[in-house]
Amino acid sequence: MLLEGEEMKIIKAIGINKTYGNGENKVEALKNINLDIKKGEFVAIVGASGSGKSTLLHILGRRKKSKDNI
Secondary structure: OOOOOOOOEEEEEEEEEEEEOOHHHOEEEEEEEEEEEEOOOOOOOOOOOOOOHHHHHHHHOOOOOOOOEO
16 A cells, blocks of 8 residues: 555665676676666666666566566
8 A cells, every 4th residue: 555645666676786707707797786667657768878877677577576676
């Protein structure tokens, strides 16, 4: 149940992290990403090439639970 003045969130992600490789080759594609998208909002994810946009969308599109809070 929503409280008065509270908007329904259709996506809520807390603390998303994604690392590729290890050691000297370790790359943090996403580090502690939080995202709330409310019903009726339009959202654009923009950034430079290689900044993690597609990685974020792939993680958000997972149908099964991950270790991140989505």
